[in-house]
Amino acid sequence: MGILCEILFDKNPKRIFYTGQSLHGSIRITLKNDKYVRGIFVKINGAAITICKADNFGEDCLNDRLEIIGDTRLAAGTHEFPFQFKIPTQLPSSYEGEYGFIRYMVTVSVDIPKIPRKEFEKRIIILRLTDLKDTELQRQVAVTGRFNPYFVCSCLPWFPLKIDAYIDHTAYAPGSNIELEINVTNRSFCKIHGFEAQLIKEVTYVPVLQSIEILKEVKLRGCLQNHKYTVCFGCFIEVPPTSATNLISKVIKIRHFIRITALMRKKCRPVIEVPVTIVTASENQR
Incomplete structure (x- = not known):
């Protein structure tokens, strides 16, 4: 065909982009001979796909398209065309998982008469950027559990064990500490x-697959039985590098939580879960 095409992100060699910001790039096309071109198009698309043995499930996250040039004749040599997309704010972050992925791609399409349309692709990473200074994310999270350790299943309205758990904020970025x-x-x-x-x-x-990963674990002291007073203690849990919480996608959902287990008798281990939101924050908020 005598056409070479490069998709360039000169100011962003890692090809990492953030929601709410602009994606800048350029197309470099090299022709061996003069060519009549019906059009050159660039599109950005994203999809969330789960891979199952029986079937695959997917949804489109993003689909945008630009016309770079229309009907024209290009001389032999190298031609460069800039392009720009505004990345929507409500997108799930890129993700590569055990049973699926969320991927974004920039594709250039070159339409030349009498020749099958040629497409060139380059994968990019899009991360959903969150402002940790948002007052909604600054709120304390509290969870309470009441238990009867004598019976696995009991309809008696007596719960002599009460566990309250608090974390200081709703959302955290990797590298920060959760105060529990x-x-x-x-x-x-x-x-x-x-x-x-x-x-x-x-x-x-979706539809039924699930994976669970323990990111951090902390051991804490216990307390005596028949204790008349409330015992208070706590710890810090550092958030390691991990995928951001994602409840936007209908196909792949990622949630984080702190599971607190009271170690008592063999068959009695009361558990409460405290929801945590892990986000990608700007560098000055990490």
């Missing part, structure tokens, strides 16, 4: 030997 506080009122006759606090990433792939 636990208040325990144990009026039961069962000793709590200790607590486990696990930061967990749960990924759900």
Whole structure:
């Protein structure tokens, strides 16, 4: 065909872009001979796809297209054309998982008469940028659990064990610390030997697949049985590098939470879960 095409992001060699910002690039086309071109188009698209044994499920996240040039004749040699897209704010971040992925692609299409349309692709990474100074994300999160450690299933309205858990904010970026506080009122006759606090990433792939990963685990002290007073203790959990929470996609959903387990008798391990939002924040907020 005698056409070479490069998709360039000179100011962004890692090809990482953020929602709400502009994507700048250029197309460099090299022709061996003069060519009549019906059009050169560039499009940006994204899709979330789950890979199952029986079938694949997917959804389009992004689909935008620009015409770079229309009917024209290009001389032999190298031609460069800039392009720009505005990235929407409500997009899920790029993700590569065990049973699926969320991917974004920039594609250049060259339409020449009597020749099959030629397409050139380059994958990019889009991350959803979140402002941690948002007042909604600054709110404290509190979860309370009431338990009867004597019965696995009981209809008795008596719950002598109460566990309250708090985290100081709703959202965190990787590298930051989650301040966890636990208040325990144990009026039961069962000793709590200790607590486990696990930061967990749960990924759900439509229709039924799921993966769970423990990102961090902290051991905490317990408390005696038949204790009349509330015992308070806490810890810091550092957020490691991980995928951002994603509840936007209908196909791949990523949620994070802290699972707090009271270590008591063998068959009694009360559990509460504190939801956490992990985000991609700008560098000055990390």
